[in-house]
Amino acid sequence: MQDITHILQALEAGDLAATDQLLPVVYAELQRLARQKLAHEAPGQTLTATALVHEAYLRLVGQSAEQEWDHRGHFFAAAAESMRRILIENARRKKRLKHGGDHERVDLPEISAPALEQPDDLLALDDALTLFAEEDPQKAELVKLRYFAGLSEQEAADVLGISRATAARHWAYSRAWLYHQMRGDTDQLV
Known part of the structure:
Protein backbone atom coordinates (compact mmCIF):
# COMPACT_ATOMS: atom_id res chain seq x y z
CA MET A 1 0.00 0.00 0.00
CA GLN A 2 3.05 2.26 -0.16
CA ASP A 3 2.06 3.01 -3.76
CA ILE A 4 -0.85 5.11 -2.52
CA THR A 5 1.45 7.25 -0.38
CA HIS A 6 3.83 7.87 -3.31
CA ILE A 7 0.95 8.71 -5.65
CA LEU A 8 -0.52 11.11 -3.07
CA GLN A 9 2.86 12.82 -2.70
CA ALA A 10 3.13 13.19 -6.48
CA LEU A 11 -0.39 14.61 -6.57
CA GLU A 12 0.55 17.18 -3.91
CA ALA A 13 3.61 18.11 -5.97
CA GLY A 14 1.31 19.02 -8.84
CA ASP A 15 1.75 15.93 -11.02
CA LEU A 16 -1.58 15.73 -12.88
CA ALA A 17 -0.79 12.21 -14.14
CA ALA A 18 -0.91 11.06 -10.52
CA THR A 19 -4.67 11.61 -10.56
CA ASP A 20 -5.02 8.94 -13.24
CA GLN A 21 -2.82 6.57 -11.23
CA LEU A 22 -4.65 7.08 -7.94
CA LEU A 23 -8.16 6.04 -8.95
CA PRO A 24 -7.39 2.45 -10.00
CA VAL A 25 -5.40 1.87 -6.80
CA VAL A 26 -8.07 3.13 -4.35
CA TYR A 27 -11.25 2.44 -6.32
CA ALA A 28 -11.93 -1.08 -5.04
CA GLU A 29 -11.45 -0.04 -1.40
CA LEU A 30 -13.67 3.02 -1.81
CA GLN A 31 -16.34 0.85 -3.49
CA ARG A 32 -16.26 -1.57 -0.55
CA LEU A 33 -16.63 1.25 1.96
CA ALA A 34 -19.49 2.84 0.00
CA ARG A 35 -21.36 -0.48 -0.33
CA GLN A 36 -21.06 -1.06 3.42
CA LYS A 37 -22.44 2.37 4.21
CA LEU A 38 -25.28 2.21 1.72
CA ALA A 39 -26.31 -1.22 3.02
CA HIS A 40 -27.50 0.57 6.18
CA GLU A 41 -29.55 3.16 4.33
CA ALA A 42 -33.34 3.10 4.05
CA PRO A 43 -35.03 1.19 1.22
CA GLY A 44 -35.59 3.32 -1.86
CA GLN A 45 -32.15 4.93 -1.67
CA THR A 46 -31.39 6.40 -5.08
CA LEU A 47 -27.69 6.93 -4.47
CA THR A 48 -25.56 4.00 -5.64
CA ALA A 49 -22.18 2.95 -4.29
CA THR A 50 -20.58 3.88 -7.61
CA ALA A 51 -22.12 7.35 -7.56
CA LEU A 52 -21.03 7.84 -3.94
CA VAL A 53 -17.45 6.80 -4.73
CA HIS A 54 -17.27 9.01 -7.83
CA GLU A 55 -18.66 12.06 -6.03
CA ALA A 56 -16.32 11.56 -3.06
CA TYR A 57 -13.33 11.05 -5.35
CA LEU A 58 -14.11 14.17 -7.37
CA ARG A 59 -14.39 16.20 -4.20
CA LEU A 60 -11.08 14.87 -2.91
CA VAL A 61 -9.02 15.11 -6.08
CA GLY A 62 -10.77 18.20 -7.39
CA GLN A 63 -9.33 20.08 -4.45
CA SER A 64 -5.92 18.40 -4.75
CA ALA A 65 -4.04 21.69 -4.85
CA GLU A 66 -5.33 22.50 -1.38
CA GLN A 67 -5.10 18.95 0.03
CA GLU A 68 -2.09 17.42 1.69
CA TRP A 69 -2.40 13.75 2.57
CA ASP A 70 0.29 12.37 4.84
CA HIS A 71 -0.40 8.71 4.15
CA ARG A 72 -2.94 6.13 3.02
CA GLY A 73 -4.94 6.36 6.27
CA HIS A 74 -5.21 10.12 5.99
CA PHE A 75 -6.58 9.80 2.45
CA PHE A 76 -9.20 7.23 3.49
CA ALA A 77 -10.17 9.37 6.50
CA ALA A 78 -10.73 12.27 4.10
CA ALA A 79 -12.73 9.93 1.83
CA ALA A 80 -14.88 8.86 4.79
CA GLU A 81 -15.57 12.49 5.67
CA SER A 82 -16.42 13.25 2.05
CA MET A 83 -18.84 10.29 1.88
CA ARG A 84 -20.41 11.40 5.14
CA ARG A 85 -21.01 14.89 3.79
CA ILE A 86 -22.51 13.53 0.56
CA LEU A 87 -24.92 11.28 2.49
CA ILE A 88 -25.90 14.17 4.80
CA GLU A 89 -26.52 16.45 1.81
CA ASN A 90 -28.60 13.72 0.18
CA ALA A 91 -30.66 13.25 3.36
CA ARG A 92 -31.25 17.00 3.66
CA ARG A 93 -32.24 17.20 0.00
CA LYS A 94 -34.80 14.45 0.48
CA LYS A 95 -36.28 16.30 3.48
CA ARG A 96 -36.97 19.41 1.40
CA LEU A 97 -40.58 20.00 0.41
CA LYS A 98 -39.55 20.10 -3.25
CA HIS A 99 -38.33 16.49 -2.96
CA GLY A 100 -41.21 15.09 -0.95
CA GLY A 101 -40.55 16.58 2.48
CA ASP A 102 -42.21 14.46 5.14
CA HIS A 103 -43.95 12.14 2.68
CA GLU A 104 -42.97 8.53 2.96
CA ARG A 105 -41.95 6.52 -0.08
CA VAL A 106 -43.88 3.25 -0.15
CA ASP A 107 -43.58 0.43 -2.64
CA LEU A 108 -47.04 -0.66 -3.76
CA PRO A 109 -46.65 -4.37 -2.94
CA GLU A 110 -45.49 -3.46 0.57
CA ILE A 111 -48.09 -0.90 1.59
CA SER A 112 -48.60 -2.48 5.01
CA ALA A 113 -44.90 -2.23 5.96
CA PRO A 114 -43.94 1.08 7.64
CA ALA A 115 -41.24 3.10 5.90
CA LEU A 116 -38.12 3.92 7.88
CA GLU A 117 -37.37 7.54 8.72
CA GLN A 118 -33.68 7.21 7.94
CA PRO A 119 -33.03 10.82 6.83
CA ASP A 120 -34.18 12.08 10.24
CA ASP A 121 -31.90 9.63 12.02
CA LEU A 122 -28.96 10.52 9.81
CA LEU A 123 -29.48 14.24 10.33
CA ALA A 124 -29.77 13.76 14.11
CA LEU A 125 -26.55 11.74 14.05
CA ASP A 126 -24.81 14.46 12.05
CA ASP A 127 -25.90 17.15 14.53
CA ALA A 128 -24.79 15.03 17.49
CA LEU A 129 -21.50 14.18 15.79
CA THR A 130 -20.80 17.86 15.12
CA LEU A 131 -21.27 18.63 18.84
CA PHE A 132 -19.16 15.63 19.78
CA ALA A 133 -16.33 16.78 17.48
CA GLU A 134 -16.15 20.04 19.42
CA GLU A 135 -15.82 18.10 22.68
CA ASP A 136 -13.48 15.34 21.51
CA PRO A 137 -12.22 15.50 17.90
CA GLN A 138 -10.31 12.19 18.01
CA LYS A 139 -13.29 10.19 19.24
CA ALA A 140 -15.52 11.91 16.67
CA GLU A 141 -13.03 10.95 13.95
CA LEU A 142 -13.20 7.35 15.18
CA VAL A 143 -16.99 7.42 14.81
CA LYS A 144 -16.68 8.77 11.25
CA LEU A 145 -14.20 6.06 10.32
CA ARG A 146 -16.25 3.25 11.88
CA TYR A 147 -19.75 4.37 10.89
CA PHE A 148 -19.34 6.27 7.64
CA ALA A 149 -16.26 4.56 6.19
CA GLY A 150 -17.11 1.11 7.54
CA LEU A 151 -13.62 0.49 8.89
CA SER A 152 -13.10 -2.21 11.49
CA GLU A 153 -11.96 -1.32 14.98
CA GLN A 154 -8.38 -2.31 14.10
CA GLU A 155 -8.38 -0.41 10.79
CA ALA A 156 -9.71 2.74 12.46
CA ALA A 157 -7.13 2.41 15.24
CA ASP A 158 -4.36 2.15 12.65
CA VAL A 159 -5.60 5.25 10.80
CA LEU A 160 -5.75 7.25 14.06
CA GLY A 161 -2.45 5.89 15.37
CA ILE A 162 -3.94 4.49 18.57
CA SER A 163 -4.06 0.98 20.03
CA ARG A 164 -7.01 -1.30 19.39
CA ALA A 165 -7.84 -1.30 23.12
CA THR A 166 -7.99 2.50 23.12
CA ALA A 167 -10.13 2.43 20.01
CA ALA A 168 -12.51 -0.04 21.71
CA LEU A 178 -24.16 9.94 20.78
CA TYR A 179 -27.06 7.75 21.91
CA HIS A 180 -27.80 10.05 24.85
CA GLN A 181 -27.40 13.16 22.69
CA MET A 182 -29.76 11.85 20.02
CA ARG A 183 -32.35 10.80 22.63
CA GLY A 184 -32.28 14.33 23.99
CA ASP A 185 -30.90 13.43 27.43
CA THR A 186 -29.50 16.55 29.05
CA ASP A 187 -27.38 14.68 31.60
CA GLN A 188 -23.71 14.65 30.67
CA LEU A 189 -21.85 11.35 30.59
CA VAL A 190 -18.99 11.11 33.04
Missing part, protein backbone atom coordinates in the same frame (compact mmCIF):
# COMPACT_ATOMS: atom_id res chain seq x y z
CA ARG A 169 -12.83 2.22 24.79
CA HIS A 170 -13.33 5.33 22.64
CA TRP A 171 -15.90 3.52 20.49
CA ALA A 172 -17.92 2.40 23.54
CA TYR A 173 -17.88 5.90 25.03
CA SER A 174 -18.69 7.57 21.70
CA ARG A 175 -21.68 5.33 21.04
CA ALA A 176 -23.08 6.02 24.50
CA TRP A 177 -22.51 9.77 24.18
Whole structure:
Protein backbone atom coordinates (compact mmCIF):
# COMPACT_ATOMS: atom_id res chain seq x y z
CA MET A 1 0.00 0.00 0.00
CA GLN A 2 3.05 2.26 -0.16
CA ASP A 3 2.06 3.01 -3.76
CA ILE A 4 -0.85 5.11 -2.52
CA THR A 5 1.45 7.25 -0.38
CA HIS A 6 3.83 7.87 -3.31
CA ILE A 7 0.95 8.71 -5.65
CA LEU A 8 -0.52 11.11 -3.07
CA GLN A 9 2.86 12.82 -2.70
CA ALA A 10 3.13 13.19 -6.48
CA LEU A 11 -0.39 14.61 -6.57
CA GLU A 12 0.55 17.18 -3.91
CA ALA A 13 3.61 18.11 -5.97
CA GLY A 14 1.31 19.02 -8.84
CA ASP A 15 1.75 15.93 -11.02
CA LEU A 16 -1.58 15.73 -12.88
CA ALA A 17 -0.79 12.21 -14.14
CA ALA A 18 -0.91 11.06 -10.52
CA THR A 19 -4.67 11.61 -10.56
CA ASP A 20 -5.02 8.94 -13.24
CA GLN A 21 -2.82 6.57 -11.23
CA LEU A 22 -4.65 7.08 -7.94
CA LEU A 23 -8.16 6.04 -8.95
CA PRO A 24 -7.39 2.45 -10.00
CA VAL A 25 -5.40 1.87 -6.80
CA VAL A 26 -8.07 3.13 -4.35
CA TYR A 27 -11.25 2.44 -6.32
CA ALA A 28 -11.93 -1.08 -5.04
CA GLU A 29 -11.45 -0.04 -1.40
CA LEU A 30 -13.67 3.02 -1.81
CA GLN A 31 -16.34 0.85 -3.49
CA ARG A 32 -16.26 -1.57 -0.55
CA LEU A 33 -16.63 1.25 1.96
CA ALA A 34 -19.49 2.84 0.00
CA ARG A 35 -21.36 -0.48 -0.33
CA GLN A 36 -21.06 -1.06 3.42
CA LYS A 37 -22.44 2.37 4.21
CA LEU A 38 -25.28 2.21 1.72
CA ALA A 39 -26.31 -1.22 3.02
CA HIS A 40 -27.50 0.57 6.18
CA GLU A 41 -29.55 3.16 4.33
CA ALA A 42 -33.34 3.10 4.05
CA PRO A 43 -35.03 1.19 1.22
CA GLY A 44 -35.59 3.32 -1.86
CA GLN A 45 -32.15 4.93 -1.67
CA THR A 46 -31.39 6.40 -5.08
CA LEU A 47 -27.69 6.93 -4.47
CA THR A 48 -25.56 4.00 -5.64
CA ALA A 49 -22.18 2.95 -4.29
CA THR A 50 -20.58 3.88 -7.61
CA ALA A 51 -22.12 7.35 -7.56
CA LEU A 52 -21.03 7.84 -3.94
CA VAL A 53 -17.45 6.80 -4.73
CA HIS A 54 -17.27 9.01 -7.83
CA GLU A 55 -18.66 12.06 -6.03
CA ALA A 56 -16.32 11.56 -3.06
CA TYR A 57 -13.33 11.05 -5.35
CA LEU A 58 -14.11 14.17 -7.37
CA ARG A 59 -14.39 16.20 -4.20
CA LEU A 60 -11.08 14.87 -2.91
CA VAL A 61 -9.02 15.11 -6.08
CA GLY A 62 -10.77 18.20 -7.39
CA GLN A 63 -9.33 20.08 -4.45
CA SER A 64 -5.92 18.40 -4.75
CA ALA A 65 -4.04 21.69 -4.85
CA GLU A 66 -5.33 22.50 -1.38
CA GLN A 67 -5.10 18.95 0.03
CA GLU A 68 -2.09 17.42 1.69
CA TRP A 69 -2.40 13.75 2.57
CA ASP A 70 0.29 12.37 4.84
CA HIS A 71 -0.40 8.71 4.15
CA ARG A 72 -2.94 6.13 3.02
CA GLY A 73 -4.94 6.36 6.27
CA HIS A 74 -5.21 10.12 5.99
CA PHE A 75 -6.58 9.80 2.45
CA PHE A 76 -9.20 7.23 3.49
CA ALA A 77 -10.17 9.37 6.50
CA ALA A 78 -10.73 12.27 4.10
CA ALA A 79 -12.73 9.93 1.83
CA ALA A 80 -14.88 8.86 4.79
CA GLU A 81 -15.57 12.49 5.67
CA SER A 82 -16.42 13.25 2.05
CA MET A 83 -18.84 10.29 1.88
CA ARG A 84 -20.41 11.40 5.14
CA ARG A 85 -21.01 14.89 3.79
CA ILE A 86 -22.51 13.53 0.56
CA LEU A 87 -24.92 11.28 2.49
CA ILE A 88 -25.90 14.17 4.80
CA GLU A 89 -26.52 16.45 1.81
CA ASN A 90 -28.60 13.72 0.18
CA ALA A 91 -30.66 13.25 3.36
CA ARG A 92 -31.25 17.00 3.66
CA ARG A 93 -32.24 17.20 0.00
CA LYS A 94 -34.80 14.45 0.48
CA LYS A 95 -36.28 16.30 3.48
CA ARG A 96 -36.97 19.41 1.40
CA LEU A 97 -40.58 20.00 0.41
CA LYS A 98 -39.55 20.10 -3.25
CA HIS A 99 -38.33 16.49 -2.96
CA GLY A 100 -41.21 15.09 -0.95
CA GLY A 101 -40.55 16.58 2.48
CA ASP A 102 -42.21 14.46 5.14
CA HIS A 103 -43.95 12.14 2.68
CA GLU A 104 -42.97 8.53 2.96
CA ARG A 105 -41.95 6.52 -0.08
CA VAL A 106 -43.88 3.25 -0.15
CA ASP A 107 -43.58 0.43 -2.64
CA LEU A 108 -47.04 -0.66 -3.76
CA PRO A 109 -46.65 -4.37 -2.94
CA GLU A 110 -45.49 -3.46 0.57
CA ILE A 111 -48.09 -0.90 1.59
CA SER A 112 -48.60 -2.48 5.01
CA ALA A 113 -44.90 -2.23 5.96
CA PRO A 114 -43.94 1.08 7.64
CA ALA A 115 -41.24 3.10 5.90
CA LEU A 116 -38.12 3.92 7.88
CA GLU A 117 -37.37 7.54 8.72
CA GLN A 118 -33.68 7.21 7.94
CA PRO A 119 -33.03 10.82 6.83
CA ASP A 120 -34.18 12.08 10.24
CA ASP A 121 -31.90 9.63 12.02
CA LEU A 122 -28.96 10.52 9.81
CA LEU A 123 -29.48 14.24 10.33
CA ALA A 124 -29.77 13.76 14.11
CA LEU A 125 -26.55 11.74 14.05
CA ASP A 126 -24.81 14.46 12.05
CA ASP A 127 -25.90 17.15 14.53
CA ALA A 128 -24.79 15.03 17.49
CA LEU A 129 -21.50 14.18 15.79
CA THR A 130 -20.80 17.86 15.12
CA LEU A 131 -21.27 18.63 18.84
CA PHE A 132 -19.16 15.63 19.78
CA ALA A 133 -16.33 16.78 17.48
CA GLU A 134 -16.15 20.04 19.42
CA GLU A 135 -15.82 18.10 22.68
CA ASP A 136 -13.48 15.34 21.51
CA PRO A 137 -12.22 15.50 17.90
CA GLN A 138 -10.31 12.19 18.01
CA LYS A 139 -13.29 10.19 19.24
CA ALA A 140 -15.52 11.91 16.67
CA GLU A 141 -13.03 10.95 13.95
CA LEU A 142 -13.20 7.35 15.18
CA VAL A 143 -16.99 7.42 14.81
CA LYS A 144 -16.68 8.77 11.25
CA LEU A 145 -14.20 6.06 10.32
CA ARG A 146 -16.25 3.25 11.88
CA TYR A 147 -19.75 4.37 10.89
CA PHE A 148 -19.34 6.27 7.64
CA ALA A 149 -16.26 4.56 6.19
CA GLY A 150 -17.11 1.11 7.54
CA LEU A 151 -13.62 0.49 8.89
CA SER A 152 -13.10 -2.21 11.49
CA GLU A 153 -11.96 -1.32 14.98
CA GLN A 154 -8.38 -2.31 14.10
CA GLU A 155 -8.38 -0.41 10.79
CA ALA A 156 -9.71 2.74 12.46
CA ALA A 157 -7.13 2.41 15.24
CA ASP A 158 -4.36 2.15 12.65
CA VAL A 159 -5.60 5.25 10.80
CA LEU A 160 -5.75 7.25 14.06
CA GLY A 161 -2.45 5.89 15.37
CA ILE A 162 -3.94 4.49 18.57
CA SER A 163 -4.06 0.98 20.03
CA ARG A 164 -7.01 -1.30 19.39
CA ALA A 165 -7.84 -1.30 23.12
CA THR A 166 -7.99 2.50 23.12
CA ALA A 167 -10.13 2.43 20.01
CA ALA A 168 -12.51 -0.04 21.71
CA ARG A 169 -12.83 2.22 24.79
CA HIS A 170 -13.33 5.33 22.64
CA TRP A 171 -15.90 3.52 20.49
CA ALA A 172 -17.92 2.40 23.54
CA TYR A 173 -17.88 5.90 25.03
CA SER A 174 -18.69 7.57 21.70
CA ARG A 175 -21.68 5.33 21.04
CA ALA A 176 -23.08 6.02 24.50
CA TRP A 177 -22.51 9.77 24.18
CA LEU A 178 -24.16 9.94 20.78
CA TYR A 179 -27.06 7.75 21.91
CA HIS A 180 -27.80 10.05 24.85
CA GLN A 181 -27.40 13.16 22.69
CA MET A 182 -29.76 11.85 20.02
CA ARG A 183 -32.35 10.80 22.63
CA GLY A 184 -32.28 14.33 23.99
CA ASP A 185 -30.90 13.43 27.43
CA THR A 186 -29.50 16.55 29.05
CA ASP A 187 -27.38 14.68 31.60
CA GLN A 188 -23.71 14.65 30.67
CA LEU A 189 -21.85 11.35 30.59
CA VAL A 190 -18.99 11.11 33.04
